[in-house]
Amino acid sequence: MSPDLFFQYLFAGITxxxxxxxxxxxxxxxxxxxxxxxxxxxEFVMLGGMISISLxxxxxxxxxxxxxxxxxxxxxxxxxxxxIRWLQSPSVMRMIIITIGISILLKEVALHIWGESIRxxxxxxxxxxxxxSIGSVHISPQVVWVILAxxxxxAGLNLFFKSTPIGREMRACSANRTAALLCGINAxxxxxxxxxxxxxxxxxxxxxxxxxxxxxYDSGSALALKGFTVAILGGLGNSGAAVLAGxxxxxxEAFSVSVVPLAFQDAIxxxxxxxxxxxxxxxxxxSGDAAxxxxx
Amino acid sequence: xxxxxxxDAGYGKLRVLKNISLHVDPGxxxxxxxxxxxxxxxxxxxxxGLIKPTKGEINFLDTPCxxxxxxxxxxxxxxxxxxxxxxxxxxxxxxxxxxxxxxLQKREGRAAVHKELAHQYELFPILRERRNxxxxxxxxxxxxxxxxxxxxxxxxxxVMMDEPSTGLAPxxxxxxxxxxxxxxxxxxxxxxxxxxxxAALGIADRGYVLEVGKVIVQGPSDILLANTDVQRAYLxxxxxxx
Numbered sequence: 001m002s003p004d005l006f007f008q009y010l011f012a013g014i015t016x017x018x019x020x021x022x023x024x025x026x027x028x029x030x031x032x033x034x035x036x037x038x039x040x041x042x043e044f045v046m047l048g049g050m051i052s053i054s055l056x057x058x059x060x061x062x063x064x065x066x067x068x069x070x071x072x073x074x075x076x077x078x079x080x081x082x083x084i085r086w087l088q089s090p091s092v093m094r095m096i097i098i099t100i101g102i103s104i105l106l107k108e109v110a111l112h113i114w115g116e117s118i119r120x121x122x123x124x125x126x127x128x129x130x131x132x133s134i135g136s137v138h139i140s141p142q143v144v145w146v147i148l149a150x151x152x153x154x155a156g157l158n159l160f161f162k163s164t165p166i167g168r169e170m171r172a173c174s175a176n177r178t179a180a181l182l183c184g185i186n187a188x189x190x191x192x193x194x195x196x197x198x199x200x201x202x203x204x205x206x207x208x209x210x211x212x213x214x215x216x217y218d219s220g221s222a223l224a225l226k227g228f229t230v231a232i233l234g235g236l237g238n239s240g241a242a243v244l245a246g247x248x249x250x251x252x253e254a255f256s257v258s259v260v261p262l263a264f265q266d267a268i269x270x271x272x273x274x275x276x277x278x279x280x281x282x283x284x285x286x287s288g289d290a291a292x293x294x295x296x
Numbered sequence: 297x298x299x300x301x302x303x304d305a306g307y308g309k310l311r312v313l314k315n316i317s318l319h320v321d322p323g324x325x326x327x328x329x330x331x332x333x334x335x336x337x338x339x340x341x342x343x344x345g346l347i348k349p350t351k352g353e354i355n356f357l358d359t360p361c362x363x364x365x366x367x368x369x370x371x372x373x374x375x376x377x378x379x380x381x382x383x384x385x386x387x388x389x390x391x392x393x394x395x396x397x398x399x400l401q402k403r404e405g406r407a408a409v410h411k412e413l414a415h416q417y418e419l420f421p422i423l424r425e426r427r428n429x430x431x432x433x434x435x436x437x438x439x440x441x442x443x444x445x446x447x448x449x450x451x452x453x454x455v456m457m458d459e460p461s462t463g464l465a466p467x468x469x470x471x472x473x474x475x476x477x478x479x480x481x482x483x484x485x486x487x488x489x490x491x492x493x494x495a496a497l498g499i500a501d502r503g504y505v506l507e508v509g510k511v512i513v514q515g516p517s518d519i520l521l522a523n524t525d526v527q528r529a530y531l532x533x534x535x536x537x538x
Contacts, residue, residue: 165394165398165401168387168391168394168395169395169398171384171386171387172384172387172395175384175385175386175387176382176383176384176385178346178378178382179378179382179383179384180384180395181346181366181367181370182344182366182370182375182376182378182382182447183370183395183396183398183399183446183450184366184367184370184371184398184399184402184450185367185395185398186365186367
C-alpha cells in the first residue's frame with residue numbers, strides 16, 4: 001500500500017470513527033444515568049439529519065442545524081417523560097425493551113413524514129468535489145467539520161460533567177442514586193436531562209455527517225449498532241475510552257476495504273462486537289471490578 | 297421538631313415498623329437503639345421519604361411530610377447520614393461536600409454554600425487536607441466524617457445518623473461521638489441510631505429501644521442505662537441484685 005493511500009484510509013477511518021465515538025458517548029450518558037442501553041440512540045442521529053434537511057427550506061444552514069438539535073433534544077425529553085419516567089422501579093430489561101419499541105416507533109414516524117428517499121444536507125463548505133491537500137492526501141472539508149464537531153462535543157461534555165454543578169449532580173446520580181437523593185437532588189430530572197443530552201449530541205452528529213453519509217429514515221439502526229460496538233469495546237459508561245475505541249473501529253473498517261470486499265465492512269464491526277463479548281465483556285479499557293457492579 | 301404517631305411501614309407486604317410513635321425536640325440528641333433487623337434503618341428511610349408509610353403520620357416542623365418526596369423533605373431541613381457512609385467514591389472530597397450543599401445553594405445561593413464549606417472544613421480538618429482526593433480512597437473513619445459533612449452542608453434543622461460507629465476503630469468512634477456532641481452545642485438536633493447502645497446513651501438526652509418493629513422502652517438516657525432489661529439485652533451485662 002502506498003503511503004498516500006495509507007493516509008487516505010487513515011483519515012476516512014478517523015472521520016467515521018469520531019462519529020461512532022459520539023454515538024457511543026450518547027449510549028454512555030444514558031447508561032450512566034439509568035443503567036440501560038437506549039436502542040433509540042441511532043434514531044436521534046437520523047432525526048437530527050432529517051429535521052435539519054427539512055428546516056433548510058425555511059432558514060440558513062447554521063440556524064437549521066441549531067433548531068434540529070434543539071428539537072431532537074425536546075423529542076428526547078418527551079420520550080423519557082412519556083415512556084420511562086412514570087415507571088415504578090422498572091427492571092433494566094423492561095426499559096431496554098421499551099427503547100427498542102421507541103426505536104421502531106421513531107423509524108416508522110420518519111418513514112411517514114419523509115418517505116423512503118435518501119436525503120442529505122449540502123456540504124457546509126464547498127461541494128462534493130472540493131478538496132484540500134495535505135501533502136499528497138486529499139481531504140474533503142466536510143471531514144474536517146465532522147472531526148471538529150466531534151472533538152468539540154467530547155471536550156464540551158467533558159467540561160460539562162467535570163466543572164458545572166448540573167454535570168456534577170448527574171455524575172452523583174450515576175455513582176450512587178440513593179446518596180444523590182439524600183443530597184436533595186431530583187434524580188428523575190437528571191434522567192430526563194441525560195436523554196436530552198444524548199439526543200442533542202446524536203442530532204448534531206447526524207447533521208455534520210449527513211453530507212458524507214446521507215440520511216434515510218432507517219439510517220439510525222446501522223449507526224446504533226456501530227456505536228453500541230464502540231461503547232462495549234471501550235467499556236460501557238466510559239466516555240474517554242469510547243473516543244479511542246471509536247477511532248480504532250473506524251480505522252479498522254477503513255483499512256478492511258483493502259483486504260475484504262466493501263460489502264463486508266459492516267460485518268467487521270459485528271465480528272468485533274462478538275469477539276469482545278466472548279473474550280473481554282467489560283471492554284478494552286474497563287476493569288473487571290467495575291463490570292461486576294453493573295447490571296449487565 | 298419531629299413528631300411521629302402510630303407509624304406503620306415496610307417493604308411490600310412485609311410490615312417492618314408497627315405502630316411507632318416518637319418525638320424529637322429542638323436541640324436534643326435522641327437515640328434509637330436496637331438489634332439488627334429491629335427496623336431502625338427502615339424508620340429513618342421512612343422519615344426521609346425513601347419509603348412511604350402505610351399508616352400513621354410524620355410531622356416535621358409541624359408540617360405533615362408523609363407524601364413529600366425525598367428532595368422536598370431534605371429541602372425542608374431534614375438530613376440523613378446513611379448507613380455505610382454511601383459517599384460518591386469516584387468523586388473528590390470537595391465535590392462530595394458541594395453536592396451536599398445542593399439544597400442550600402437553591403435556598404440561599406452560592407455564597408452560603410462556600411461559607412458552609414469552610415465551616416465543615418473547620419469541623420473536620422482532615423477533610424480539608426484530603427479535599428482533592430477521591431472519596432473512595434479515604435479510610436472508614438474519614439468517609440464517615442465526609443458523609444456527616446455532606447449531610448451537614450444542607451444546614452439541616454434535624455440530622456439523622458444511621459449507625460455512624462459501625463466498622464470503625466474505638467478511637468475513631470470516640471471522635472465521631474465528640475463531633476455529635478459538638479453539633480448539639482452548635483444548636484443542631486440529632487436523631488442517632490446505634491447498635492453501640494452504651495456509647496449512644498452516653499451522649500444522648502433521651503432514648504428509645506426498638507425491638508422487632510416496636511418501641512418497647514423509652515425515656516431519658518440515664519434511666520435507660522439503669523434499666524435492667526436494657527442492660528441485659530443491649531449493654532451486655534446483668535446487674536447483680538442485692
